[in-house]
Amino acid sequence: MAEQQSAESVAAEVIDAAIADLERGERAWAERSLPSRAALLREVRAAVAGCAEEWALTASRMKGIPVGSPLEGEEWLSGPYGLLTATALLADSLDRLAAGGSPLEGETLGMAVGGRTTVRALPRTRDEELLLNGFRAEVWLQPGIGEGQARARAGLGQRHPADTGGIGLVLGAGNITAIPALDVLSELVAGNRVVILKPNPVMAAMTPVFEKALGPLIRADVLRIVEGGAEVGAQLTAHARVAHVHITGSAASHDAIVFGTGEEGRTRKAANDPRLRIPISSELGGVSPIIVVPGRWSPADLRYQAEHVATMRLHNAGANCIAGQLVIVSGDWPQRERFLAELRRAIDRAPARPDWYPGAADRAQAAVGAHTTALRCGPDGTRVLLELGAAGVGAPVETTEYFAPVLGVIDLPGDAASFLDAAVDHVTRRVAGTLGINVLVDPATERMLGRGFDEAVARLHYGTVAINAWTGVAFQTAAAPWGAYPGNHLADVGSGIGQVHNALLIDGAEKTVLRGPFRPFPRSVAGGETSLFPTPPWFVSARSAAVTGRRLVEYWIAPSARRMAAVFAAAFRA
The missing domain is CATH 3.40.605.10 (Aldehyde Dehydrogenase; Chain A, domain 1)
Structure with missing residues (x-):
C-alpha cells in the first residue's frame, strides 16, 4: 500500500x-x-x-513484424505518412x-443527394491525383449548411x-x-x-x-x-x-471515465449522471460491415475483391477500429460460393504475423465459442472465419467488436437492388457502431442501380462510407474529418462523439464518402474505369508494400518527379 x-x-x-x-x-x-x-x-x-x-x-x-517483411509498409503509411500530410x-x-x-478558399464544393453541400477531400492537388489515381472523397456537410456558410464557418478554434x-x-x-x-x-x-x-x-x-x-x-x-x-x-x-x-x-473505457466502474458506474450510466464534469470527445470503433452487392464478376474480380476484404480484416492483425468484421452477401448471388472460396484462400495466403495486440487470441477464441460454425484459418490458425449464412442474422459477430482477426459472413436475400436496400436497413438496425462501412459494387451494377445506389449511400449513417475502397484510406486523408456519424451521446456513445483530423477545419461535417476503383490497373481501363492505380500498397497481399510505403513517405517529405517515379516503380511490383 x-x-x-x-x-x-x-x-x-x-x-x-x-x-x-x-x-x-x-x-x-x-x-x-x-x-x-x-x-x-x-x-x-x-x-x-x-x-x-x-x-x-x-x-x-x-508489433513483431519481421525485418524486411512487406508488412513494414503498414507502419510507414499508418505512422509518419499521416503526420506529414496533416501538418502540411x-x-x-x-x-x-x-x-x-x-x-475552404479555393477548395472544390459541390452538392450531394438531399441537397447536402460537399467539400472535395481527395484529390485536392495534382500530386494526390497522380499518386492516388482513381480514388476520390467528398465530405458531406449536415443538411442546411450552404456553400457560403461552409466557407464562413470553417476554421473551428482558429x-x-x-x-x-x-x-x-x-x-x-x-x-x-x-x-x-x-x-x-x-x-x-x-x-x-x-x-x-x-x-x-x-x-x-x-x-x-x-x-x-x-x-x-x-x-x-x-x-x-x-x-x-x-x-x-x-x-x-x-x-x-x-x-x-x-x-x-473502447466504449467500455469511455464509460469508465465518464460514469465510473462497477455498480456505481452502471447506476450513473442508467441515470445519465456523468461523474466526469468536463466535455469529452471520442473515437471508439465498432463492427464495420462490408456490403457486397451482387453482380457479374470475372474470376480476377472475385480474387481481387477477396484480397480487398481480407485486407480490411487483417491489416494490423485486425487491431483497427475500422477493421472490416462483417461481410454481407446475397444468398441469391450465383457467384456467392466462388467469392467465399476466394475469400478463404485470401485469408489463408496472407502473410503470417503475430496477434500482437494484447488479448487478441482470447477475443478470437471467444468468437469461436460464440458461434457454432467457425473455421480456423491462416498459416498458424490464428484467424477465424465465420460463414454463418442466413442464420447469422443476429449473431454476436454483428454486435461485438473483436479487435482480432475475426471475420463473419452472413446472407441476406435478393438481387442487387433489393439486396442493397435490405443490407442498408440491416446495418442500420442491427449492426453495432457507426464509424465506417464498406460497399463493393461493380461499375455495371452501379450504373444499373442508378439513383437508387446514391440514395442508399445517403441512408448509410456512418462517419465514413467507402465504395470500392477501405475506410482506412479516408483515415489517412488529411482533409477528411474522422469520427462516428453525428448524434451519439454520453449514455449511448456508440462509435464516439465528435471528429478529429479534419485539416481543412470544416465545421458541421456529417460524413465522408470515399470512392475507389473496382478493378486495379490495367483491368480498370478495360472495364471502363479511368484509374491508373495498381494493387494498393496497403493490401496485405502487396509484395512490394514496404518499399512503396517508404517511397511514399520520402516523396511527401521532398516531392520531386524522380521520387514520384520511384513510388510507381515500387507500386507496380505489388
Whole structure:
C-alpha cells in the first residue's frame, strides 16, 4: 500500500509539473499569431521527416513484424505518412485564415443527394491525383449548411485564436501509431487547446519517437507527454485544470471515465449522471460491415475483391477500429460460393504475423465459442472465419467488436437492388457502431442501380462510407474529418462523439464518402474505369508494400518527379 501511495504521489508531481508548464504555454499560445502557428506546424512536419524511418521501424518491431517483411509498409503509411500530410494541410489552413480568408478558399464544393453541400477531400492537388489515381472523397456537410456558410464557418478554434480552450487531455490509442499524434494536432488546432498526451502503455516503445516528432510543440510548451497506466489516466481526467478529454479506445473505457466502474458506474450510466464534469470527445470503433452487392464478376474480380476484404480484416492483425468484421452477401448471388472460396484462400495466403495486440487470441477464441460454425484459418490458425449464412442474422459477430482477426459472413436475400436496400436497413438496425462501412459494387451494377445506389449511400449513417475502397484510406486523408456519424451521446456513445483530423477545419461535417476503383490497373481501363492505380500498397497481399510505403513517405517529405517515379516503380511490383 505504501508503494502504491508513493507511485501515485510521484505521478501527481509529474502531472502537476506538466500542467504548470502547459498553463504557461497556453498564455503564449494565445498570443501567438496565425502565421507563427503555421510555422510551428511546419517545424513539426520537419521533425516527423527527420525521424520517419525510426518511427516506421520502431512500430514494426513493436508489433513483431519481421525485418524486411512487406508488412513494414503498414507502419510507414499508418505512422509518419499521416503526420506529414496533416501538418502540411493544417499549416495551409492557418495561412488562409491569416490572410483573412477561409480554409475552404479555393477548395472544390459541390452538392450531394438531399441537397447536402460537399467539400472535395481527395484529390485536392495534382500530386494526390497522380499518386492516388482513381480514388476520390467528398465530405458531406449536415443538411442546411450552404456553400457560403461552409466557407464562413470553417476554421473551428482558429477563427478566434486568442480565445484558447484551456488544457486538453488526449488518452492515446494503442493500435495505430499516428493516432496519438494526430489527436494532439486536433486538440491544439481545431480545439485551440494546449495538450497533455498520455499514450496507451501498449505504445511505450513509441514515446521517444513521439518526443522527437512532436518536439517543436514540447519546446513551445503547448504539449507535454505523461506516461502511465489507468491510475495516471484517472488522475489526469480528475485534474481541476484539465478542460477537455479526447479518448481513442473502447466504449467500455469511455464509460469508465465518464460514469465510473462497477455498480456505481452502471447506476450513473442508467441515470445519465456523468461523474466526469468536463466535455469529452471520442473515437471508439465498432463492427464495420462490408456490403457486397451482387453482380457479374470475372474470376480476377472475385480474387481481387477477396484480397480487398481480407485486407480490411487483417491489416494490423485486425487491431483497427475500422477493421472490416462483417461481410454481407446475397444468398441469391450465383457467384456467392466462388467469392467465399476466394475469400478463404485470401485469408489463408496472407502473410503470417503475430496477434500482437494484447488479448487478441482470447477475443478470437471467444468468437469461436460464440458461434457454432467457425473455421480456423491462416498459416498458424490464428484467424477465424465465420460463414454463418442466413442464420447469422443476429449473431454476436454483428454486435461485438473483436479487435482480432475475426471475420463473419452472413446472407441476406435478393438481387442487387433489393439486396442493397435490405443490407442498408440491416446495418442500420442491427449492426453495432457507426464509424465506417464498406460497399463493393461493380461499375455495371452501379450504373444499373442508378439513383437508387446514391440514395442508399445517403441512408448509410456512418462517419465514413467507402465504395470500392477501405475506410482506412479516408483515415489517412488529411482533409477528411474522422469520427462516428453525428448524434451519439454520453449514455449511448456508440462509435464516439465528435471528429478529429479534419485539416481543412470544416465545421458541421456529417460524413465522408470515399470512392475507389473496382478493378486495379490495367483491368480498370478495360472495364471502363479511368484509374491508373495498381494493387494498393496497403493490401496485405502487396509484395512490394514496404518499399512503396517508404517511397511514399520520402516523396511527401521532398516531392520531386524522380521520387514520384520511384513510388510507381515500387507500386507496380505489388
